Amino acid sequence: MPDFLQEAKELFPYTQALRRDFHMHPELGFRELRTGGIVAQELEALGIEVTKGVGKTGVVGLLEGGKPGPTLLLRFDMDALPIQEQTGAEYASQNQGIMHACGHDGHTAIGLTVAKILNAHRDQLAGTVKFCFQPSEEGTNGEEIGGAEMMMRDGLLDSPRVDMSLSLHLWNEKPLGWLGVTKGPVMAGAEEFKIKITGKGGHGAIPNVTIDPIVASAHIVTALQTIVARNVAPLDTAVVSVTKVNSGTAFNVIPQEAALEGTIRTFDNGVRQRVMERFEQIVRGTAQALGCQADVAMRRITPALVNNEVMTTKVQETARRLLSESGLDSGYQTMTAEDMAFMQEKVPGCYFFVGSNNQARHLDYGHHHPKFDFDEEALIHGSALMAAAAMDVLNTR
């Protein structure tokens, strides 16, 4: 077995240069033309067959191994966020109001590094590696679906048919050296809700002839807290967060309407059903009791991201061998969401986390923060583990 950690270390100047270039030139979802162009160019330079425009700005590269075997998809997301960067880094964003604040610049650089490493060992690969550079993971950015679904709609998982997948996220919630590789659900299924409460507006000093949607909204927000507290079993997991409340125009006017928005997160389908049922009942029932009309719109963002047992066991073994036992966390889960979940609904996969914060160097702001930045040594861990896991998954069956 090649020494992938050593190879990733040797390639670090390449990885870092790419990452910093992507960081300086971030692009929003479905606008990753410059990024995708560099990706295609780098893959083509290795002799890898490239298809552009898969899911609008997505790029796919096909690396055929020297021996027959299954097709393994390696997925890396490329999009940035609408955030004004405040890191002050020398490689800070040059695009006003756009920033790589989630680490996808690092993912893209890792993907190209992994392509270099695996290409050098292609004779030893028993199967085909399909490199997937995905647009718009952070949302739909004005389209009806996000990047993962857009690529799947364009046939990402067909010809050659994808048998399994690996993907990763640099993770600033955890320190450099930590690795999260967990079986079963690792990220939550997410829904977005929008509620409109309609009452009857009027004078703030004559409430008795009005129906106040603000009072009803306040009761609804409070009552929704009972779903997690009273309806979900204590050892099960769910989140119900109201994150936006909008109503009113003046201190002496009771408004006609109030709008609430927020998100629901769950790991388990049964729990999800129960939470959705109670949500409807509470919103409608509370509104009705207070004389208001409630309209509820619920949109599914992603299903839960569930890791395959067999593949995850292999990746855990690879991680132990490559980066020692001490940093491996095999029980980590988070309530954030990821559109890789759509692909893992179709093909077995393992999605793992690579610890990337460094408190001593103040590289520990959370994802999506304007000062987000990570310890670039994590790029070595990500590249090495992805390359080694890809070879292990293909060659040990």
Ligand SMILES: [Zn+2]
């Ligand atoms: Zn993000």
Ligand SMILES: [Zn+2]
């Ligand atoms: Zn992300």
